[in-house]
Structures are given as C-alpha cells and as structure tokens.
Amino acid sequence: MRIFHGTTEIAGQMGILSSALNKRGYFAVGYNTFHSYLGYQDNLINTNQEGLHEGYQEILDSFDLFHFHYGTTLCPGFSDLPEIKQRNKKMIMHHWGNDVRFHDLARINNAYVFTGDSPPNEEIHEKLLKITKYIKEAIVQDYEVYDYVKDYYDKVHVLPIAIDLGSFTLKYPKVSKERPLILHAPTNPEFKGTFYVEKTIEKLKENYEFDYIRIEKMKHDDAIKFYRDADIIIDQVLCGSYGLFSVEGMALGKPVLAYIRSDLIPMFPSNLPIVNSNPNNLYEQVKKLLVNPELRVELGKKGRQYVENYHSHDVVVDKLLQIYSNLKE
Structure with a gap:
C-alpha cells in the first residue's frame, strides 16, 4: 500500500507517521505546503500549490490511500476529491484543532x-x-478536537500524537540542582497562554530561585537541545488539552504543566502525569514543583512511561493501520 500524507505539516506528524509506516513495509510520504521556522524535513516533500498542481496526475496514479491533514487536500476548493473518489481510492481527513475549533x-x-x-x-x-x-471518516488527536467534527463525519477516530522516542534521550531533572530551569516554548503565545505563564514566572521570582527560558522561532531540532536541560516544562495553559510540546517534554523525562479540561480528564488514560494548570492555579502548581525536586523526578519518570505506552510512533501506527484497514473506498 502506498500512502499519501498532505498537505499541511502540523507538529511533524506527517513525517513521523510516514516514517513509522515505512518501517512497517509500506511506502508513505508527506507532501507539505506549509513552511515554518520549525524546519520539519523527515519523510517530507516540501513543495507548494504550484508543485502539487504540476504533479497532480502522478500523485493520483501513484498512491492507494490519501491521508489529508488540517482540512487541506491537493487542490483549492477540494476539487481533487471527486476524482479520487471516482478512482475508488481510500481517503481520510486528519483534523488538528485550529482548523475546526468553532469559537x-x-x-x-x-x-x-x-x-x-x-x-x-x-x-x-x-x-x-x-x-x-467525499470523505466519510476523520482522525483527531484527542477529545478536545473530537466534539468539533463528530457531527460531520460518519466516524471519527481518536489517534494520539505520535513521537519517535529514538530522538529523545532521557534526562531526568537533577534533585541537587540549586536553580531549576523552567522552559516554555510557544509557537503561538496567545494560544499557549504565554502572558499568564510569564506573569506567573515574574511573581515566582520574588520568592524562589530558578531560571526561565522562552524558546521561540527556533528550528525544532535545535529547540530539542534546550528542552533536554529543562527541569520543569510549561506547555499550553488555555486550550484544555496537551500538545506535542507536552509529549516531547514527557519523553525527555521532564515534569510537564498544561491545562486539561475537567470534562476531558476521564477521556485520557488514568495515569496521565501532566500537572493540570490553568491561569488561576499556575502559580501554586509551579511552586509545588520548584520546592519539591523529588516530585520533579517522579513525574519525569511517569511521563516517559506514559509516552512509551501511548505516544510512541510504534504504538500509534498500529492503531493507524487498523483505521486504514477498515476504511471504505
């Protein structure tokens, strides 16, 4: 089976899923028209709309299954979908959040x-x-996104964010570190709640000794090097669910803070080790980690195990292949 991923790379997921599929003996590649400072390259053909237009017929001829992302397909206005449907090729749409988040x-x-x-x-x-x-089934990363699309598709599958653990060497926080490093890496500061994060940081600095780094507009591979030195990672405190940065932090063995909506907590595995933090309780939650280095290590260990169980691309691809196998042409 030859699998097309396209056309918008979000959080490296097209490349990671394609890599996992290739390791299983399939041919998979992502065609990406969304280019950002993050610089994702693996298992991608970075192109533009003109390039997709030029290769349109070859792409349609070459692939058996079309896994689209972020509400985009090969052509503006989705004019490619009738032809793909007519050719009896399988299709699925993968929504990621902001593409379908009804206000x-x-x-x-x-x-x-x-x-x-x-x-x-x-x-x-x-x-x-x-x-x-034309597309009757969709994939979402969690139940925060699920509600936005569940009434549109015949079936919506929840598939966790995938990560290649081979790229994340464990580095638990040091209990003896005198100045813990807090790290925050917003791709979109307004969405992530960076204002509230940094307001909390300034208040904490009045009573506690620590360092703070904000990672922004940096290539993904370079950013990971900074993540390794962190003792506490603060991800998104507004959305109501956790994102790739949380998964990467846990993979490295770091305690992670993010906001999980109370109604969504039962939808995640019961052993989710994220420190549930919103603008109202963020100060107390960070403080708890600053004064308790043993807790930082304990949560780091639980986070790594959680990622191995639920977010490893080897685990996620098994679920993805099951979804593919049941798709109707």
Whole structure:
C-alpha cells in the first residue's frame, strides 16, 4: 500500500507517521505546503500549490490511500476529491484543532480558551460540508478536537500524537540542582497562554530561585537541545488539552504543566502525569514543583512511561493501520 500524507505539516506528524509506516513495509510520504521556522524535513516533500498542481496526475496514479491533514487536500476548493473518489481510492481527513475549533463551542466547557487563530464559524462549517461530501471518516488527536467534527463525519477516530522516542534521550531533572530551569516554548503565545505563564514566572521570582527560558522561532531540532536541560516544562495553559510540546517534554523525562479540561480528564488514560494548570492555579502548581525536586523526578519518570505506552510512533501506527484497514473506498 502506498500512502499519501498532505498537505499541511502540523507538529511533524506527517513525517513521523510516514516514517513509522515505512518501517512497517509500506511506502508513505508527506507532501507539505506549509513552511515554518520549525524546519520539519523527515519523510517530507516540501513543495507548494504550484508543485502539487504540476504533479497532480502522478500523485493520483501513484498512491492507494490519501491521508489529508488540517482540512487541506491537493487542490483549492477540494476539487481533487471527486476524482479520487471516482478512482475508488481510500481517503481520510486528519483534523488538528485550529482548523475546526468553532469559537462558541470551544467556550462552552472552557473559559480560558483562545480561538483567535481559528477561521470564522461559517467558514469552518462550509469547509467541513465540502470535505464530508467525499470523505466519510476523520482522525483527531484527542477529545478536545473530537466534539468539533463528530457531527460531520460518519466516524471519527481518536489517534494520539505520535513521537519517535529514538530522538529523545532521557534526562531526568537533577534533585541537587540549586536553580531549576523552567522552559516554555510557544509557537503561538496567545494560544499557549504565554502572558499568564510569564506573569506567573515574574511573581515566582520574588520568592524562589530558578531560571526561565522562552524558546521561540527556533528550528525544532535545535529547540530539542534546550528542552533536554529543562527541569520543569510549561506547555499550553488555555486550550484544555496537551500538545506535542507536552509529549516531547514527557519523553525527555521532564515534569510537564498544561491545562486539561475537567470534562476531558476521564477521556485520557488514568495515569496521565501532566500537572493540570490553568491561569488561576499556575502559580501554586509551579511552586509545588520548584520546592519539591523529588516530585520533579517522579513525574519525569511517569511521563516517559506514559509516552512509551501511548505516544510512541510504534504504538500509534498500529492503531493507524487498523483505521486504514477498515476504511471504505
């Protein structure tokens, strides 16, 4: 089976999933038209809309299954979908959050959420109607995204974020470290709640000794080198779920703080070790880790085990292949 991923690379997932599929003996590659400072390269063909247009017929001829991401397909306006459907090729859409986060729906269970980088509700709705005329099943990373698309597709699968653990060497926090390093890495500061993170950091500095680094606009591979030295990682404190940065932090053996909506907690495995933190309790949650180095190590160990169990690309690809096998042409 030859598997196409495209056309928007989010959090390195097209490349990671393609790599895992290739290791299983399939041919998979991501065609990416979204280029950012993160610099993802693995298992990707970085192109643009013109390049997709030029290679359109070859792509349609070459692949058996089309795994689309972030509400994008080969052509503007989804004009490729009727032909792919006519050729009886399998298709699935992978939604990641901001592409489908309806503003009013997001606020029902989350007073903190920022949706300023999501399209207007009407635009999301119209796009989903066009997609689901031809694509009947979707994938989402968690149940925070699930609610936005569940009424549009015949079936929505929850597939955790994937990570290649081979790229993440364990480095637990040192109990004896006099000045712990807190690290925050926002790709979008408004979405991640960076204002509240740094307001908390300034308040903590009045009473506690530690260092703080904000990683921003840095290539992903370079950023990982900084993550390794962190003792505490603060991810997103507004969204209501955790993202790739949380997964990477746990993979490195770090304690991670992020906001998990109370109604979503039962939807995750019961051993999720993330320190649940929102703007109202962030000070106390960070303080708890600053004054208890043993807890930092304990959570770091639990986090690594959690990622091995649920986010390793070897585990995730098994679930993905099961989804693929049941897709209808």
